[in-house]
Amino acid sequence: MKTFYKIIHTSSRILWGNREKRILCESLWMKENGHQVAIVAPGDSPLFDKAKQNGLTVYPISFKSLARIGEYGRLKQIFDGEQPFVVNAHGKGDAKLALKAAQTMGVLCRIMSRHNGERVKGTxxxxxxxxxxCHYVFTNSKDTTANLKQTFALSDMHIFSIPDGIALPDGAANQTTKTAARQKLAHILGLETDARFIGVFGKIERQSLSMLCKTVDQLGRRFPYHHLVIAGSSEKQAPMDEKIYPHVHMLPQAEENNARLYPALDCCIYLPDTRNFYQGVPLEVTGAMAGFCPVIGPDAPGIRDVLIDNQTGRV
Structure with missing residues (x-):
């Protein structure tokens, strides 16, 4: 007999980053598979809005320092009313309050998820x-698991490496679906239907953008049908003029990390954050692989879990 659970996810950030995308994706999957899911997040956060739009139960909570005393009491009320089997915190900002409140209210399964490989101090x-x-710690890479086990002397039954949930493209990837995806992206970018694409994801520093554009412009003379699409924020669009670099395009934010995007790409290049060597497993890398898109990435901890040179991609 299949068992269904009531699960509450908590998040303190007001960003719409990979962490929040993972929380929403996994929550929707859990709901589709019969579980009851609620999300506790700041009321002005994109995660709160998108969860509500998708029919999930939501509770607005501010995890800011000045509001913690009152919000701690509200969290206990939420847990008392919902009676969840699982409370899953997704960052230090929400874990301090949420896991403490869950422990006080006797929640039977308390989970701390670690979504990146940045080192945690043993304070x-x-x-x-x-x-x-917490009862369990979930990470998305073996490297993060090994580091946390050593830092906090965690047992094998306390911490696990579990891949993050991603949205899969509709249907199996084949030549027909890839052609349709390319044509749709070409239409979005205002290009001819025979255009081909290489995607660039990750941390693209402003000073690197000009060099990237010049390199692609030179390659464009040899491969005139190929274009580079960069998943970036509006702040990164300012220094790039598409009239000067017609083969380089900023991807509309609505299309970033869209599961339908990856089948449109002939290749996906992931650029790491140079300020943080420990990446975890980036959402863009697993998303591209799920879309059967070849991946080129750095030789960095976490990424090594899935990116094996000449087997699953190129390092």
Whole structure:
């Protein structure tokens, strides 16, 4: 007999980054598979709005320092009313309050998810989160798991590496679906239907953008049908003039990390954050692989879990 659970996810950020996309994607999958899911997040966050639009139960909570005393009491009320089997925190900002409230209210399964590979210091507050407040720690890479096990002396039954949920493209990738995806992207960018695409994802520093554009402009003379599409924010669009670099395009934000995007690409290049060597497993890399798009990425911890040179991509 299949068991269904009531699960509450918490998030403190007001960003719409990979962490929030993963929370929403996994929550919708859980709901589709019969579980009851609620999300506790700031009322002005994109995650709150998108979860509500998709029919999930939502509770607005501010995890800011000045509001913590009152919000801690509200979290206990939410957990008391919902009686969840699982409370899953997704960052230090929400874990401090959410896991403490869940522990106080006797929630049977408390989880701390770590979505990136950035090193966590072994401070007393962090020890409370990782060793006392939660029953399990979920990471998305073996490297992160090994580091947290060593830092907090966690047992094998306390911490697990679990791939992050991603949205899969509709239907199996084949030549017909890839052609249709390319033509749709060409239409979005105002290009001819025979255009081909290479995608660039990750952390693209402003000073690197000009060099990237010049390199692609030179390649365009040899491969006139290929275009580079960059998933970036509006701040990165300012220094690039598409009249000067007609083969380079900023991807509309509505299309970033869209599962339908990856089948349109002949190749996906992932650029790491140079300020943080420990990447975890980027959402863009697994999303591209799910869309059967070849991936080129850095030789960095976390990414090594899925990107094996000449087997699953190129390092």
């Amino acid at each position: 007393w507050p962090n020890k409370k989160i990782y060793k006392t407040r």
